[in-house]
Amino acid sequence: MTAKIINGKEIAAKKRIEIGEEVKQLKAKVVIPGLAVILVGNNHASRTYVNIKQKACEELGMYSLLIEMPEETKEEELLAKIEELNGDPKIHGILVQLPLPKHIDEKKVIETIIPAKDVDGFHPINIGRMMTGQNAFLPCAPYGIMVLLEESGISVSGKNAVVVGRSNIVGKPIGQLLLNQNATVTYCHSKTKDLKLHTTQADILIVDVRIANFIKAEHIKEGAIVIDVGINRNEAGKLCGDVAFDEVSEKAGYITPVPKGVGPMTITMLMYNTLKSAKESLR
Numbered sequence: 001m002t003a004k005i006i007n008g009k010e011i012a013a014k015k016r017i018e019i020g021e022e023v024k025q026l027k028a029k030v031v032i033p034g035l036a037v038i039l040v041g042n043n044h045a046s047r048t049y050v051n052i053k054q055k056a057c058e059e060l061g062m063y064s065l066l067i068e069m070p071e072e073t074k075e076e077e078l079l080a081k082i083e084e085l086n087g088d089p090k091i092h093g094i095l096v097q098l099p100l101p102k103h104i105d106e107k108k109v110i111e112t113i114i115p116a117k118d119v120d121g122f123h124p125i126n127i128g129r130m131m132t133g134q135n136a137f138l139p140c141a142p143y144g145i146m147v148l149l150e151e152s153g154i155s156v157s158g159k160n161a162v163v164v165g166r167s168n169i170v171g172k173p174i175g176q177l178l179l180n181q182n183a184t185v186t187y188c189h190s191k192t193k194d195l196k197l198h199t200t201q202a203d204i205l206i207v208d209v210r211i212a213n214f215i216k217a218e219h220i221k222e223g224a225i226v227i228d229v230g231i232n233r234n235e236a237g238k239l240c241g242d243v244a245f246d247e248v249s250e251k252a253g254y255i256t257p258v259p260k261g262v263g264p265m266t267i268t269m270l271m272y273n274t275l276k277s278a279k280e281s282l283r
């Protein structure tokens, strides 16, 4: 079998047109959706992502505000900045780029963002609402994966979904979203005894471990849907995912590439959440 490639860039472009249309309608109501991105320190990868986010905002006619703070910023200075943005009516979404310097408590930072502007969907209030199926900001990468599945005509109900990785921002929430849509979900992580035993049962396999080429053809069930969330650089400095793309795509039914898979959808859902927040600010 040769897998169908799920083109995240193409699906993202289609969604962005829909978002752009809604932005125009909102502007007629004199509301411009605004996203503030806070970047602390000088992490090279973070800067790349922040640039991508700003560009996406511009393209969709949204307002974007970049706040750069030096590496040695004190926790209370960052928290004060967030408080200021919480009260700024031009800002509908606040994103603090992770990871943060070690002397800053990530949990405290996330909990300082008011849930109504938490477009990353990282605040415990939004996580709790997601778990209980209420209206919530869904975390962008997991949300983007759900849209990729939907747009590819893949139904989730009753399928065995296996998630490799249990980070708070990707692994745990994607498992929850799949469960909400009636998948049977298994989580694997670094303490899992026999990884292959689980992954070979997966109709849908989500991989988020941060290790290049970690998942090989032997881990896959014939015809499985394989979603690669990893972003790594290989020895040649090229961007690659956690899945050995060439060998796995000969066995899988569907596969997402890296780049042009989950990444562009993550950015798109961030724009979507910012639009949603702006619309909700009118109520």
Ligand SMILES: NC(=O)C1=CN([C@@H]2O[C@H](COP(=O)(O)OP(=O)(O)OC[C@H]3O[C@@H](n4cnc5c(N)ncnc54)[C@H](OP(=O)(O)O)[C@@H]3O)[C@@H](O)[C@H]2O)C=CC1
Residues within 6 Å of the ligand: 141, 164, 165, 166, 167, 168, 169, 170, 171, 188, 189, 190, 191, 192, 195, 208, 209, 210, 229, 230, 231, 232, 262, 263, 264, 266, 267
């Ligand atoms: N494409 C996109 O849009 C996005 C991509 N990312 C990318 O996703 C990647 C992961 O990020 P993040 O979620 O923060 O990652 P973390 O480093 O927090 O999580 C990695 C997970 O992988 C698990 N793991 C590590 N080694 C193994 C192993 N040998 N076997 C099984 N499981 C293992 C860990 O298990 P344990 O919990 O036991 O330690 C952990 O749960 C990064 O490359 C990041 O850039 C992130 C967000 C969006």
Ligand SMILES: Nc1nc(=O)c2c([nH]1)NC[C@@H]1CN(c3ccc(C(=O)N[C@@H](CCC(=O)O)C(=O)O)cc3)C=[N+]21
Residues within 6 Å of the ligand: 048, 049, 052, 095, 096, 097, 098, 099, 120, 140, 141, 231, 239, 258, 259, 260, 261, 262, 263, 264, 266, 267
């Ligand atoms: N508060 C916060 N929210 C995040 O959502 C967040 C974060 N911190 N920290 C880092 C991770 C990582 N992440 C990515 C987003 C887009 C691409 C993306 O667009 N990737 C392109 C390629 C980009 C490139 O060329 O480097 C692609 O896969 O095609 C990748 C990774 C969001 N994250």
